[in-house]
Amino acid sequence: MGRVLLVDGIHDLGGMQGFGAVGHSPAEPVFRRRWEAVARALLVVVAGAVEASGGEFRHSIERMEPGHYLTSSYYEHWLTAAATLAVEHGLVTRAELEARAGGRFPLSGPVLAPPVVDAGPDVGTPRFGVGDRVRVREWHPPGHTRCPGYVRGKAGTVVRVDGIHSVPDIEAHGAARRREPTYSVRFDAADLWRDGQRGVWVHADLWDSYLERS
């Protein structure tokens, strides 16, 4: 067995410190440049052609080189994801892309997690109901997950049960699927951060297998 890389993706930004003011504008064009619209359309083209699941698509962005991720716009993320999926599924080669672009074409890094072969049985019945106290599992998967790092190990209260959905951690890594309930879980900001602000509730939407009874 190879080295297990216990790394959390650069995309998992909730609570990270050191970022400055939000570059807010009350209104802006949907596409500031034509290339943004083209990148957006090409992602639809590629995701459709390779039948990428939502999990596989998101993971292709999350595997971007961290410096590139933080210094490029989201439309560039989508371009990088589209090109990465196109190369990984054999639609085009990296050499072709770089020849056409006349220079380097950065793609996302390789998938580190092994393929999921056995997804296990679906969970059809919610284990938790509104008002239940739950704790988020403390773990650092090498592949895709939709469990934000800032809630791991933290306890909260279920405020909504949202139906049964495919687990992204599984669908991102092969053809296997498992479906589970998702819940909206309410956390007191004071439980999430030592410097949590008063009177603030933060809600994260979490799959069943991310949770244990608290």
Place this chain on the structure above:
Amino acid sequence: MSAEGHHPAPVSPVEQRVAALEALLTERGLVPEGFIEEITRRYESEIGPMNGAKVVARAWVDPQYKQRLLAGATAAIAELGFGGPEGDHMVVVENTPGIHNVIVCTLCSCYPWPVLGLPPAWYKDPPYRARMVREPRTVLAEMGCPLPSETEIRVWDSSAEVRYLVLPERPPGTAGMTEAELARLVTRDSMIGVARL
């Protein structure tokens, strides 16, 4: 093609990369004729915050609609003709004098496309995603939305399949307005929760 003198702005590396991928996929027959123009047109003129504004205005004037919206947002929004990708599992959260809601996606860029369109750049950039869950009072104040310290803030991180829309409070002094007039008062930012009306 050859009119360099008329186009002094150099093509940026990212534009060259987009053009490269577009050309290769087009040569392989994967890009339907007119597809890029169609996507651009839809998101520039049909799908945007004007749709969410209609939902909000309807909820302000029709208490029964508001009830349906808060109890089952996807179906209530579909009554006005809006739905589709990133809008299949909608939840509407209501602001009151003592409660302020705000939406974020810390992991990527999840956003309710059918009612708000594509997200603005700042919503997808690291400062908003990193800070809104940790210091929402500060970020809201910086963005021009200071809240009294006794106002409860509810932050909703769109980390699974649900997409959120904030139902802002109806502004004072609007009693005589029509639904269409009210809809024109509703801003994108008020439905994300980074502004009050």
